[in-house]
Amino acid sequence: xxxxxxxxxxxxxxxxxxxxxxxxxxxxxxxxxxxxxxxxxxxxxxxxxxxxxxxxxxxxxxxxxxxxxxxxxxxxxxxxxxxxxxxxxxxxxxxxxxxxxxxxxxxxx
Amino acid sequence: xxxxxxxxxxxxxxxxxxxxxxxxxxxxxxxxxxxxxxxxxxxxxxxxxxxxxxxxxxxxxxxxxxxxxxxxxxxxxxxxxxxxxxxxxxxxxxxxxxxxxxxxxxxxxxxxxxxxxxx
Numbered sequence: 536x537x538x539x540x541x542x543x544x545x546x547x548x549x550x551x552x553x554x555x556x557x558x559x560x561x562x563x564x565x566x567x568x569x570x571x572x573x574x575x576x577x578x579x580x581x582x583x584x585x586x587x588x589x590x591x592x593x594x595x596x597x598x599x600x601x602x603x604x605x606x607x608x609x610x611x612x613x614x615x616x617x618x619x620x621x622x623x624x625x626x627x628x629x630x631x632x633x634x635x636x637x638x639x640x641x642x643x644x
Numbered sequence: 645x646x647x648x649x650x651x652x653x654x655x656x657x658x659x660x661x662x663x664x665x666x667x668x669x670x671x672x673x674x675x676x677x678x679x680x681x682x683x684x685x686x687x688x689x690x691x692x693x694x695x696x697x698x699x700x701x702x703x704x705x706x707x708x709x710x711x712x713x714x715x716x717x718x719x720x721x722x723x724x725x726x727x728x729x730x731x732x733x734x735x736x737x738x739x740x741x742x743x744x745x746x747x748x749x750x751x752x753x754x755x756x757x758x759x760x761x762x763x
Contacts, residue, residue, distance in 0.1 A: 536706050538688070569748040573689070580739060580753035581689065587747050624689050628748055631703045635681075638688035 539564055539608075539625055539636040546642040552613040557625030557636045558606060565606035569628035572601055572610045574621050575638075581624065585610060617643050646670040646752045650740045653757030660730050660761070666723040666740030666754055674698070674718040677743035679750060680725045682736040690736075693725070694743070730761045 539559035547553040557564060557572075564570055570588045573581035583592055585601035588608060598614045608627070612619055620643040625636040652664040664680075679694035693704045693714040702714050713726040723740055737756035744751035 571749040575689075580755055582753075583749065583751055586744070586749050590747070592751070622688075626689075626691070626749065632705065633679075633691040633694070633749075635689040635691055 536629065536632060536634055538634055539627060541623075541625060541636040541639045543637070544640045544642065546644055547612075547615045548644045549615050549617065551615050552611060553615060553641065555610045555612075555623050555625075555639045555641070557608040557610070557627075559608075559627055559634070559636075560606055563627040563629035563634050564603065564608050564625070566630070567628045568603070570601070570603060570608045571626045572599075572608075573624045573626060575624065576621050584623075612641070615643055619643055646742070648740050648742065648752060648754035650738065650754045650757035653738065653759045655760045655762060656730055657763055658731060658761055662727045662730065662759060664725040664727065664738055664740075664757060664759070666725075668721050668723070668740075668742065671742065671752075673716075673721045676745065678714075678716060678723045679741050679743065680712075680714060680723075681739045681741060681750070681753075682734075683739070683756070684733070684736040687736075692738075695723070727759070730759075732761050735759060735761045 539557045572585040575581040588603045589601040647669045650666045680692040695714045715724045739756045741750040741753040
């Protein structure tokens with residue numbers, strides 16, 4: 536079980552869009568449409584932002600969107616806001632197990 | 645409102661054991677898969693284990709298989725994680741979380757309990 540690869544950090548200015556990638560294998564990200572994205576503020580528990588690759592739980596702004604191509608899932612945040620500055624983790628089902636990506640720190644400039 | 649409250653963390657010496665507990669409310673515990681995730685200081689999330697509603701099925705990350713044991717008591721709305729043979733690298737915040745009944749994945753998390761392994 537190796538963790539899907541995410542960029543360690545991304546940044547963008549308010550109003551811009553950023554995309555965070557999550558590259559796994561055919562045994563996890565590429566093999567199932569059970570990819571989630573979590574947002575985590577320092578010292579807080581994670582919050583689910585995307586599930587089933589591209590679906591948003593109620594209450595999550597539609598500025599957050601997800602997609603997948605092959606073994607890579609992506610989270611796009613459009614119209615960046617200061618409050619989006621946080622850590623983001625992808626999470627994928629992997630045949631009875633689950634794996635988290637290494638995490639990406641989003642900085643809003 | 646869904647609540648998950650972990651307890652049992654603390655300072656333990658290398659080689660020691662600890663039992664973490666998680667008491668839940670606000671949802672039907674015996675209808676939910678449950679899991680544990682940890683986060684070492686300044687590091688990312690690591691999925692550890694999950695358990696089926698009736699406890700009949702359990703799965704573990706390779707990194708903790710044989711070292712940690714997940715269990716539950718549906719009568720007490722409680723989830724547990726028994727930690728054995730602890731190493732310094734097991735130092736982390738341990739989160740209890742529930743699996744969604746609507747989609748595959750963890751939806752609600754507790755605030756975590758800190759386990760520090762140090763001599």
